[in-house]
Amino acid sequence: MRTRTTKRSELWPDPGDGFRTDIEGLRGISVLLVVLFHLEISVFSGGFVGVDVFFVISGYLLTSLFFKEIERKEFVNIFAFFSRRIRRLLPASVLTVFGTVLIGWLALSPFALEELIKDAFTASTYSMNFRLVHQATDYLGSQSSPSIFQHYWSLAVEEQFYLIWPFVFAGFAKLKISREQIGILMVILIAISFGFSVIQTEQNEIWAFFMLPTRAWEMALGALIACYKDQILLLNEKLIEILGFIGLASILIPCVLYDDFTLYPSWRAAFPVIGTALIICCAGSTISKILSFKVLTSIGKYSYGWYLWHWPLICLAKRYYFQQNDLFVSSIASIIAFFVAVISYKVIEKPIRELKVFSTRPKKGVAIGILLTGLSVLVLLIAFYTRPISTIQLSSSQNENSVSEVSSNNSSEExxxxxxxxxxxxxxxxxxxxxxxxxxxxQEIENPTxxxxxxxxxxxxxxxxxxxxxxxxxxxxxxxxxxxxxxxxxxxxxxxxxxxxxxxxxxxxxxxxxxxxxxxxxxxxxxxxxxxxxxxxxxxxxxxxxxxxxxxxxxxxxxxxxxxxxxxxxxxxxxxxxxxxxxxxxxxxxxxxxxxxxxxxxxxxxxxxxxxxxxxxxxxxxxxxxxxxxxxxxxxxxxxxxxxxxxxxxxxxxxxxxxxxxxxxxxxxxxxxxxxxxxxxxxxxxxxxxxxxxxxxxxxxxxxxxxxxxxxxxxxxxxxxxxxxxxxxxxxxxxxxxx
The missing domain is CATH 3.40.50.1110 (SGNH hydrolase)
Structure with a gap:
């Protein structure tokens, strides 16, 4: 006899054993919100919460995979994990960086190209969040044109999370800590990180927005779901239906209500974060079925590439046409970005993911990733030092002559x-x-007293x-x-x-x-x-x-x-x-x-x-x-x-x-x-x-x-x-x- 729990568990397979189309559709929702936010459509003024949705999903999927590996092998293979991440994330990321720099080389002024290549370095090394925090303390960075790679901050946060999480679970496996005990540790981590986020948002909102310690609780909440999946499966189906609608509303309502005055993340991030967690828990619900619609799962399938490409193309289009807030130009750029993401997925990302070297020889896969990152940095260094240099002088020739004449009497700045x-x-x-x-x-004109x-x-x-x-x-x-x-x-x-x-x-x-x-x-x-x-x-x-x-x-x-x-x-x-x-x-x-x-x-x-x-x-x-x-x-x-x-x-x-x-x-x-x-x-x-x-x-x-x-x-x-x-x-x- 099939029980309610058995039926729901079939709709909620562990990652690797099955595929949840509703989570794929949720990815589609989250990337749509981010794109609409970047298009500066006023009704989606809070679309930046789409990034929070990504964080919760990542925490859930990553932790679920670790539990699966621990149950089967009683340990976490660190090299296998990093090899999987490299084949999943690095090809599209590197392609976007190089493609954007190439377009910038052809379309941007020497001054804009210089900044683009500098940002490309931090994007390639997954440290964009640190650069943005640094720029926020320096007006010359914070109020110039937005960085073409600024959206890489969220990838940087995730990668920094990936550098820590597998070692944490490797320790859990070695110490044979149970799921329930890990769940308690997740609750403690959530409380600490969330509290720090609330406090730090008041003290240094830029740091709080971009850095891992204030975002870790969002991924930890996803991990908490993985810890208590079996208990969640016992929930009443009617309750699951209600929670599903509450979850979706908790994501969409902030998209409309949050705006430029919203102090974020702080406690306000709890709504989209908890909303995402509720949806993950509601496998088989009406909301789950809605999120499984083909249009949303298709967008979700290419969400990673679209997220990477949409912002660079919007920025490049605006700068090339010198249109600051042109919705038409930005919309065309974002549509082109989606098709670029589709092509990238089919021609580059998917074939690389299917290479057996990453699964059969994970150490070699990690070496390939390190080598590719190193080559990326080297190519960017070469690009930086061979980039076109403007022939226009910083100061006019007359002013430069003036400097030399007075340098002995005035400060060097004057x-x-x-x-x-x-x-x-x-x-x-x-x-x-x-x-x-x-x-x-x-001539100096005399002045009587x-x-x-x-x-x-x-x-x-x-x-x-x-x-x-x-x-x-x-x-x-x-x-x-x-x-x-x-x-x-x-x-x-x-x-x-x-x-x-x-x-x-x-x-x-x-x-x-x-x-x-x-x-x-x-x-x-x-x-x-x-x-x-x-x-x-x-x-x-x-x-x-x-x-x-x-x-x-x-x-x-x-x-x-x-x-x-x-x-x-x-x-x-x-x-x-x-x-x-x-x-x-x-x-x-x-x-x-x-x-x-x-x-x-x-x-x-x-x-x-x-x-x-x-x-x-x-x-x-x-x-x-x-x-x-x-x-x-x-x-x-x-x-x-x-x-x-x-x-x-x-x-x-x-x-x-x-x-x-x-x-x-x-x-x-x-x-x-x-x-x-x-x-x-x-x-x-x-x-x-x-x-x-x-x-x-x-x-x-x-x-x-x-x-x-x-x-x-x-x-x-x-x-x-x-x-x-x-x-x-x-x-x-x-x-x-x-x-």
Whole structure:
């Protein structure tokens, strides 16, 4: 007589003895969620939970295989395990890395290709999660274009899990520990890892998101199912039906409810993780039958390859066509990725999996894997050192000459301002006829004591600058004399961490300018404020000010709750850091605070916060500084281009029109109004910047001798120094006399 338990056990074979189509379909669901999330479809804003589904499945399958091996052989063959993993995972992974690098070699600019190859190293060695955590502490990595191999972080976590788990079970086998005892150990591991995840997400959410210790509980829960499979088979069928629906809902609902404000993983990961575990336990249920539909199992069959290929092709398509959020381009790329995954599976992965050497001679299989990984690294090293190098200089030739002339007198980081804008007009009382004659490189205009600034001096000087903007907007071919705008500001690489990464909650004591001066100014904001650092450092040295650099990666100056750039995690450390800066200045008052804001993505401005909320948040921050300084200046946001300027000009040097930003596309009609009204409400000075980087119709990527932006949004150092006189005059006319 067939019992209920016997019937269900037939539907729940051990891995290796049979195949559960519902788990294959669950794989299909999980990869679909991840792909839809990467397509930036708003209804799937929490699709990143698909990775958690993968983790639970891996923990269950891996542990089940170990139990099966222990029951049959009473030991775990470590080499056989690694040989199986190598034949299952390595071919597709290596193929994706090499294929992506090859496409990047043909399609990307030299600068983008360099970063691609660097990321390929960590992808090939399954250490991408470490690289992403490191980049998150360095703004230059965290807010540049997303890594084409960033999705390899989940593979890295799994591989690190694989390096530990077989040895753990080999020890269990040697000590003859029962399933039930192992289950108790799994419960302890789940409790420790889950608790650590909750705590660490609050303390260091980036680390918690990407690292194994905070994700181990998800795999351990899958292992726990394998430990108590026999007991689970005894559950009532009606209960199994209910649990199946609860499980699927626990996966799908977070996909809709979770978004950029979700602090993750923390306890919130419990819903998709437990939901996956419930579905695994519900073999033979209605949900199990739904997941066994052919369309889902087919997607699940190729899920590994699709997961590997979809993100690189989406990123490459966006960069090649310079489309940041084009759903059509991304969708086509993801569809192509699926077919590439199918071909890869049939032509490469499956034939390699069927090679007998991996099963009959596992040590040789492991050696093949090590050799293949080593060859991959070697090929990538060769690719890195033979990659195309841009012929465009970092700084224009004129600026490089300036460096050599002043290097004996200034720090190595400083580059004297370009000759085209070298006159110091900060305190002029009259405007000579030669003001717009750029040939007068070294002319210094005398300044009587207590002079009063001429109100319309900007109207005399600004037209000359706007003429150069117009000339840049008309450029079609990149001139040979143009440089890429110089190196990044020295606060990024000074060894002191003066530009605080996303993890930091405080700033070190970073003093610049005339450190012994009696007057102190503070430069405050995110990386956009850091972009202005070279200019205010120069002001401070020349005018006798002590400059405190207080900048932090991706930290909006507005007093609002928002996610960390490029993640789905609330950026709590930004709020903590801003509070710390204000409290620091309360204890040590200063004479001037320069606040630099940045333009918000239109979708953020429209969808996440209202205009009134942005304005209120900005006013709140400005008011907090008014309480600690007699003078506060708000420097307006510069435009957010559609294209990465340096990548674009090096990719399309003969078609700069493609790189320039159209004013109507990159300058929201109301954002400058928000800045003006906020400054007025807070009773602080306001310095607009739009007319310094744009004409009425175009925001050119090249002006004078330099590229204007180093990416989509940060001004280059050399261009900022070109704005010295214009900013000086605006400060003066606002009533801020630095002399």
């Amino acid at each position: 580059i004297s301002e370009p000759p085209i804008a070298s006159e110091d007009l900060t305190s002029s009382v009259s405007v000579p006829d030669t003001l717009n004659d750029h040939s007068q490189d070294d 207590n002079a009063t600034p001429v109100p319309d001096i900007m109207n005399v000087y600004l037209p000359g600058h706007q003429e150069r903007l117009a000339e840049g907007a008309q450029l079609q071919v990149l001139p040979d004399y143009v440089g890429l705008g110089g190196p990044n500001p020295k606060i990024y690489g000074d060894g002191q961490g003066c530009h605080v990464g996303v993890v930091g909650r405080t700033s070190p004591l970073c003093e610049y300018g005339d450190t012994g001066a009696s007057r102190t100014m503070v430069l405050f904001g995110d990386s956009h404020a850091a972009s202005w650092f070279p200019l205010f450092d120069q002001f401070s040295r020349e005018k006798g000010w002590r400059l405190l650099s207080r900048t932090k990666s991706s930290c909006f100056v507005e007093d609002l709750r928002f996610p960390l750039y490029g993640t789905d995690l609330e950026y709590t450390k930004c709020a903590d850091w801003k509070n710390w800066v204000v409290n620091e200045l309360k204890e040590n008052p200063v004479d001037l605070v320069v606040v630099v804001t940045k333009r918000k993505d239109v979708e953020i401005l429209r969808d996440q916060f209202s205009v009134e909320e942005w304005q209120s948040g900005l006013v709140s921050t400005l008011n907090s500084f008014r309480s600690v300084s007699p003078e506060v200046v708000l420097i307006g946001a510069t435009p957010l281009l559609n294209n990465h300027a340096r990548e674009c000009v090096t990719s399309y040097p003969n078609n700069l029109d493609f790189c320039h930003g159209k004013f109507e596309d990159v300058v929201p009609s109301d954002y400058q109004a928000i800045e003006i009204q906020s400054a007025d409400d807070a009773q602080v000075k306001y310095l607009p910047t739009i007319d310094l980087v744009c004409t009425d119709t175009i925001c050119p990527v090249v002006v004078g001798n330099n590229v204007v932006y180093r990416d989509r949004q940060h001004l280059t150092k050399d261009f900022v120094l070109e704005l010295k006189n214009l900013i000086s005059i605006r400060l003066l006319n606002a009533g801020i006399n630095l002399d």
